[in-house]
Amino acid sequence: MAVKKSELYSLLWDACNKLRGGVEPSRYKDYVLVLLFFKYVSDRYKGQRFAEFTVNEGASFDDLIAAKGKPDVGERVDVILQKFLEDNKLAGALPEVSFNNPDELGSGKELVDKVSGIIAIFQNPAIDFKSNRASGDDIIGDAYEYFMMKFAQESGKSKGQFYTPSEVSRIIARLIGISNIKQETDKKWMLHDPAAGSGSLLIRAADEAPTDDNGDSIVTIFGQEKYPDTAGLAKMNFILHNKGTGEIKSGNTLANPQYTDDFGGLRKFDFIVMNPPFSDKDWTDGIKPSEDKYKRFDGYGIPPEKNGDYAWFLHVLKALESNGKAGIILPHGVLFRGNSEETIRKAVLEKRYIKGIVGLPANLFYGTGIPASIIIIDKENADKREGIFIIDASDGFRKDGNKNRLREQDIEKIVQTFIHQEKVEGYSRFITYKEILEENEGNLNVPRYIQKTDDTLPQNIASHLMGGIPEVDINALERLWKISPELRQEIFTCVDEEHNVYNLTIKPDEIESIISEDENIKIEKENECGDLFKTWKSSVKDSLLNINSDTNPKELIRSLGIEILRDFESAKLLDNYDVYDFLLNYWNEKMQDDVYVIKVSGYEAGREIEYVYAQKKAKDENGEEIKVDDTSKMKSFEGALISRDIIEREYFETELMALNELIEKSAVLESELDEMREEESGDEGLLVNALNEKGDGIPKANLNKQIKELESKKTSEVIDDITKLIELFDAGSTSEMEKIVKVNSELKIYELRNKNGSFGKAKLRNALKEAKDNAIMPETYADEYDALLSYQAKLTEKEEVDKAIKEAQKVLDDLVLAKYGELSVDEIKHLLFDEKWMARLESDITDAIDQVLNNLASRVVLIAKRYEQTLSEIEQKTAQSKAKVKSALERMGYTW
Template identity: 40%
Template sequence: MVLKKSDLYRSLWKSCDELRGGMDASQYKDYILTLLFVKYVSDKAKVDPNTLVDVPPEASFDAMLAAKGQKDIGERLNKVITKLAEANETLRNVIDLADFNDEEKLGKGKDMQDRLSKLVTIFNDLDFRGSRAEGDDLLGDAYEYLMRHFATESGKSKGQFYTPAEVSRVLAKVVGIGPGTRQDQTVYDPTCGSGSLLLKVAAESPRGITIYGQEKDNGTWALAVMNMVLHGNADADIRKGNTIADPQFTTNDRLRTFNFAVANPPFSDKAWMNGLEQTYNRFEYGRPPAKNGDYAFLLHVLTSLKSAGKAAIILPHGVLFRGGAEATIRRNLLTRGFIQGVIGLPANLFYGTGIPACIVVLDKENATGRAGVFMIDASKGFVKDGPKNRLRSQDIHKIVDVFTRQVEVERYARMVPLAEIADPKNDYNLNIPRYIDSSKPEDLQDLHAHLHGGIPNRDLELLGGYWEAFPLLRGQLFAPNRPGYSDLTIDVEKVQQVVLDTPAFQRFADEARHLGAEWLAAHRERLAGITADTKPGDLIAAIGDDLLARFKPLPLLDEYDIYEQLMSYWHDTMHDDVYLIMNDGWVDAAKPRKTIEDKERKLSETPDLVVGSGRSATKYKMDLIPPALIATRYFAEEQVQLDELTAIAEEKSRALEEYIEEHAVEDGLLADAMDEDRVSRALAAARLRIAKREKSDPDEIDALEHVLGLYDAEAAAKKAVKEAQAQLDLATLKKYGDLTEDHIKTLVLDDKWGAVVVRRVAGEVDALTLDLVARIQELGERYAATVEDLNEELETLEGKVAAHLAAMGVNS
């Protein structure tokens, strides 16, 4: 039984993080990723004699493991890594940069010995022998998880080595790489960092693509080379050096050209001209300002494209509107049709900066005759994720769909004619808000409605989508007041029920549920066929795209919101489930296992089911099928009885609490049984003995006897619940052993995955309803009282005040 991937990664990060001591995350990553690399190539060499990396026995992870606990472990690890580099020329000065015997970073003596021994132990638990290196395997996900955390922990100045995976996917897709891309086509990243962006691009080309990259930082370059090997792209050409001053891909004093290019260069680099001698004809459309290198990188990318080449580059928004030399360059690029599109992204996405950025899409192939620039304002589509913002699956899909199809979407995307951009009032300024107003319509207060009542029809027209979907609903809720105004014909509190009872709404909700169920039925066979050869990325892409397509024709509901419900569940649960099924098979993945308590790996699991009590208790984890699903399907009567007993126990507890609250007050009948505002059973029993001995107030004795009776009733009810729960848990545990593969598939596909997705779809329908109800209630309450009504109320209150003053003998 393998661990869930999410649990494995969390434990890996927690262990690594706790072991790093005072070392900066940007330094610590070099040690962790080097160990990850050695472990991966060692595991692959055991199962693949033709692996691209030669791993002699003395240069393997097993040799590292043999050094565990040794006083000279740091020196021995360095020797293992050196031998691996010597056996593979391409790994020299790549994997041997981190010094595992550095006392300043790793501690001295026993401190270093323990720290490195624990690290080796952590990585020994990972098994990459079955890793397929196809972007959704154990290694790919583990590497991505670690890199994201290292970038987060490294801070602004040191986190630029990593481009968020979500943004990388957008660039890869909008640049036009896909299933039709040929293996002999090329992609280039002049500022490739750790290579994550290039790898995301490569993942979009199932037939393969030839990779080229350059990185100036020595340590980050080494990470990129290792990253390529780890992900099955050992033949990628990743070179070292300053791209602007010393480009490595040149031919006869000209830049080498590529089919595609992607880049996330340092924003507004003030030192871009350092060492610059040869321009390689990059600045024919204008020379960038000396203190800002944004256009230097953009022009380098443009010059590095073939005549039909395409590129996507991440840049700060300033490139869209800054004047001076940059305005000249921008004008020249636009008039020549090189800029295909601009996509505005949310702020705080990147690890090197918190400012908002944009993606500039370049296209040489269709530059001639280009009549406009396609713009997207995607700045509002994100989710907060710790200290950073993150694009959701729905945000990525929407950006790519809209850009690829060049579909105009109100307040989101439009094709802006070049004539409009060139108009003197815009003067080739590409600032997105000039052309797309993404702000929500202002909620205006209507003074006339406040004075004379009625709800403005203007506000009701903004709810037009609802009236189109439910044609009779507006007439049920509103009646004409006077020209331009309507009255709510029912109490505000009744709006929700009227909406829910509307036949059109019920049909709408039924259709949404039907689409969800229909979608599940269409893919049930595919999901039931998950095996070790399944490609999870392809699986979720196929079923996700189909879900989105099915809901697209349905009015009101945003199909991307529906898609996000599936994708969030995929990331939270389904991905782990699929991984378990692929590795263990359906039957073994469903078997209960004892919880893991591993202090060395900092992994402590919360049990799903406990049998027995005290030290003899056995704790179980059910990774694939939660016990509640077994109970619901096979022990419905027992579960109902348990629920009834639980309700009785809760009622007994509530009665006890209310009785104590009523009488455990100063001078109350239980006052003498209190200790720090608490009446325990022991205190009540002790006080009762004293009260009887002293022949105290009979009412107090009755109260004490009553509270003890309530305590006994509560204890008996809780005991009944505990016994029923124990019996149900034993029956549930036994049932797991009786499940066939067909039973398991029914529980997972129908009761777990399908039920959750359908329920989440229904939740979107409910949310949409609540939005309508809330808006109608808001408008109804806003204009319910006119000025005349308020004046009448004021006069009434003034009269009451005057009467009270007169009664007190005060002249008003």
């Protein structure tokens, strides 16, 4: 079974937890990612000849396992890792960590336990990367990216700047046009990032490039990163994303660029992506701008001494080929700041290198909360460019803790709008260079060109004074009236045509039902839940039912997403980008894992089951006591691909219904028991003497003990006589026993004698029990006794139902387990496609439409109620209330 993203994420954080207490949080990534990298490479390449990496004896993850628990485990791990790095000429290329560092990991047993514990986490079978050899390993690389993001979140301003949010990276990668290049015999396409950080921007851009016949990207990647440890992270990132040939160099790009040509100038690249330090105050360190030997500022001017945004920008321009393209992330201020920056900006605009600008939401980036922009540069045919396409995407995001994050729909909307140059009111438009330079003096501030649409309703003073609903408020619900024009007339009627004032024709509490029952609304809902969804479902069915080892999951979800945008374009209730978001969220949550599993193991993986076992104690290879699965005691199970509830619903509906009825009955009985206990658990309650110490439950032992105690209080002449008979029997006084039996005729109904006519001890005891059962409880205890017996009877009934549940569950479990093994590939495909993937998406769409209709109904009610009372009516009611209060106070003796 291929590694699952969710399991890998969880295990990475488990490894972090092992480091807490000594290692600084900023160092977690170095230890954990080095081990992730080593485990991945070791699993993937050990024992393979002519592989990309050499994994020799004494330098594999198996050797780390052998070192676990040893007193010198830290030293052994360092030796193993160092040998691996030297064998692969990676010494010094990765972050420097020592697993024998007492300052961070403690000493003695503490160090042994920490290091051994981390190794044990990566030893987990759930992250055996051997099974990912054929999958493209995107999940491994994406897990690395996820971990880097989490680290950036926790590190805050000081350490988060090395990481570009993956959502922004994905946008830039698609906007620079790298996907449009073609493989050419005499052309070597080159992609560069001068401020590479952990390499995510480079990787995302390279992922968009076409591949050759061997499946390798046709672009070569080159990065430069100031800090050596971060450069090491980038190198690992390249390898985990199958881009191990990518080059990363360390050094200050502005002062000492590592990529130069044979003539001492900057090497030229076809594509550049970059997220430099915002407003870099130290950009002049090591450089005298007026004497820059690379001539980056010639013809533009020198950026401000304490703000290096344009220094980075001009470096990119200089390093781009004559037809090169770039995507740069810079703070919004570069678009409108004055002085020397204005001079530079105007010079750049005169050359018409800027193709597009995307204004992003504030608080997206780790290390700063200021808003940023993506600036797209394209030198190709720049002299013929007539303007710049601008997008204001500042409102499209979701909250994620104390940061904002772009949603999947925000990413795709930016990309599709930019690619197709669509004008969207309040969102995007094309601005000519004439408008920019002549009318706005080179100011590129996005809000200057795109005015946001305001969907808030202004207060209408006339309606507040005179009453009635202004037409402008009603028109604000145009989305609803376009679906059902008749609905408008059904809800509102015009009472003043001169001033366009309306009144409600129905009661406010009838609005929601009127809208939901409207025939046009029903038709549109059915269209979006049914017809449009079925169209998309039919169009993607073949793709999802024919996944194989050659399937590219990222290309697959891209095609599914584009198709759903197209098919829901005509939707009137839902925005097609909202529907796209449902698909991508589910892909990230679950569907992606499923596709990778099928890619590696085929649809037959649908037969696989994951078991949860009880734990038992055992000894590890070092004699240490550990807990392992006790495979003889299964606690639960779940399908690896297809959940058991799907199997139950599809094949065992009768058994499932019967089980659910029992479960429901048990829940009802539990509720009735709780109700009985709560009603009778006060100080005078009839069940108070059976309660536990906390007073919130009645243990069965307490219940039986209290019943038995009350039963001991039952008395009768028959009980007394039988008790006397037992005493006499023990004393051997048979004659006295006969006298008692002769006197008390009631004793005749009890069986006291054996077959030979003699008294029997067992007979007497049974008779005593029967007599007590027949005896009447003293009135003082009768109510409590009855309450206890009622509770006991209800509890017994529940216990019998619970027993039946266990038996029914066991039968159903056995049926389900057997069915997994019998599933055909066609059945698996049906269950995955129809009952899992499509069922979830259809449910999301249906729920969203219901929410939209609820929101629209609420908006209508709001419009109806905001002018429900005129100002004079409110003043009149206020005066009446004031008079009533004053009168009441006067009656109480207050005077003014």
